[in-house]
Amino acid sequence: MTISKLLAITNLCKTFRLHIQGGVEIAVFNGLELTLARGEVLAVTGPSGTGKSSLLKLIYGTYRAGAGRIEVVHRGSVIDIATATPRLIGDIRRHTIGSVTQFLRAIPGVPTLDIVAEPLLERGEDAAKAKARAGGLLERLAIPPRLWHLSPVTFSGGEQQRVNIARGFAARAPILLLDEPTASLDPANRERVLAMIAEASAAGTAIIGIFHDAAARNQVATRTLALTSPP
Amino acid sequence: MTLADDQPLLVAEGLGKLYGGRVGCLDVSFALWAGEVLAIVGESGSGKSTLLKCLSMQLAPSSGRVHYRLRDQRMVALDRLSEAERRFLMRTDWGFVHQDPREGLRMGVSAGANIGERLMAVGERHYGRIRGAALDWLDRVEIEADRIDDSPLAYSGGMRQRLQIARNLVTGPRLVFMDEPTGGLDVSVQARLLDLMRRLTHGSGLSAVVVTHDLAVARLLSSRMMVMQAGRVIESGLTDQVLEDPQEPYTQLLVSSVLQV
Numbered sequence: 001m002t003i004s005k006l007l008a009i010t011n012l013c014k015t016f017r018l019h020i021q022g023g024v025e026i027a028v029f030n031g032l033e034l035t036l037a038r039g040e041v042l043a044v045t046g047p048s049g050t051g052k053s054s055l056l057k058l059i060y061g062t063y064r065a066g067a068g069r070i071e072v073v074h075r076g077s078v079i080d081i082a083t084a085t086p087r088l089i090g091d092i093r094r095h096t097i098g099s100v101t102q103f104l105r106a107i108p109g110v111p112t113l114d115i116v117a118e119p120l121l122e123r124g125e126d127a128a129k130a131k132a133r134a135g136g137l138l139e140r141l142a143i144p145p146r147l148w149h150l151s152p153v154t155f156s157g158g159e160q161q162r163v164n165i166a167r168g169f170a171a172r173a174p175i176l177l178l179d180e181p182t183a184s185l186d187p188a189n190r191e192r193v194l195a196m197i198a199e200a201s202a203a204g205t206a207i208i209g210i211f212h213d214a215a216a217r218n219q220v221a222t223r224t225l226a227l228t229s230p231p
Numbered sequence: 232m233t234l235a236d237d238q239p240l241l242v243a244e245g246l247g248k249l250y251g252g253r254v255g256c257l258d259v260s261f262a263l264w265a266g267e268v269l270a271i272v273g274e275s276g277s278g279k280s281t282l283l284k285c286l287s288m289q290l291a292p293s294s295g296r297v298h299y300r301l302r303d304q305r306m307v308a309l310d311r312l313s314e315a316e317r318r319f320l321m322r323t324d325w326g327f328v329h330q331d332p333r334e335g336l337r338m339g340v341s342a343g344a345n346i347g348e349r350l351m352a353v354g355e356r357h358y359g360r361i362r363g364a365a366l367d368w369l370d371r372v373e374i375e376a377d378r379i380d381d382s383p384l385a386y387s388g389g390m391r392q393r394l395q396i397a398r399n400l401v402t403g404p405r406l407v408f409m410d411e412p413t414g415g416l417d418v419s420v421q422a423r424l425l426d427l428m429r430r431l432t433h434g435s436g437l438s439a440v441v442v443t444h445d446l447a448v449a450r451l452l453s454s455r456m457m458v459m460q461a462g463r464v465i466e467s468g469l470t471d472q473v474l475e476d477p478q479e480p481y482t483q484l485l486v487s488s489v490l491q492v
Contacts, residue, residue: 062472087267105451109423
């Protein structure tokens, strides 16, 4: 892997084996190849079931690769996520790969500001600075300060998604995975999120995103990966 | 910190416990690092609690061994500790949170005394400092200061559980063992306790081994997970890996059996 790349995927294979449903096998990837450089925004496209979210989960280490390599530049070394220990993957998530999932997962009762600041605290940043950055992101995403000390569990879908986005952007990870970041947003908030993606990209962040909204995709993507069903 | 030069806090090697001919747990090996929260999940009778007791010297294993890194960085086998080292672990460096707070608290004395007792066991004699520490910990676990002289008998289940946590953490332990810490609590009380436990473990360097049959609790609290069945660890990994991409038939069954709300 050359130094300008932040991520290189080689011969990635993934098959799910559903033991409790008669051992059915679902093949998702068979030899996928992909590289990603600083500042690129790669849009993953394809019909439902072709593995768009699975690809993000394989890169994040949530799904285990069946074969192949998923190499990232982590703290100056090349690490293969497909064979990394859970502990090392934890470190990669703290420092190298950020993720915005479609749905917010939070302990009921934990304030919004704390949820957004958590990735910064986990990498050992000062609490006051972490909260200041979290507040800045929430403000930018039009979550008013009167909501910051409430749990987002009762927020609307669009508000929860913006909290999730703020959390994903908080740590300024060199690689960012976005699963439908604009799906339940109104036009004004959609524009805010797209502007944040463009800025992160300009600052060198490598981004892989799933955008069902073609206009949003065309606005921010520098490259596209079209997935098709495996034979 | 770099990962390579940092040693585990606790290492289990081939740990097993037989009750007569019956298997409690068998051939369990893993390493736990500072700051990690490890969940042990599985159904009743799978060996979770037996394993926790073997790890925490409450039961002598039939086979295998547990190594622990003391504060002076020496890695020692638990069965070779001196009596003084053993006492230090049990009273200071470790905590043990039981499912039933009555097992971990002294119900006959006040809340403040429950917290102060652990400090006195490690030599603290100054009344003002002991009371100050008790008040500080009551505050951290969200119990009103004016309840310090009440007996835990007058506390609700959720408050008792928080008091048990305060009693354990007052000595600044590096490792806490928890056996179904949220079991038997109402869901609203559970959420508050989970939030508290997460705040106390996150970023503090405190490690925890948490036994639970509740996958949602494990998901919110732990970074790593081991799944037990019939006394053996059948699958382990990052918590989200095990829950979202379970490999073993039993783990798939366990994950798919959780009710969605």
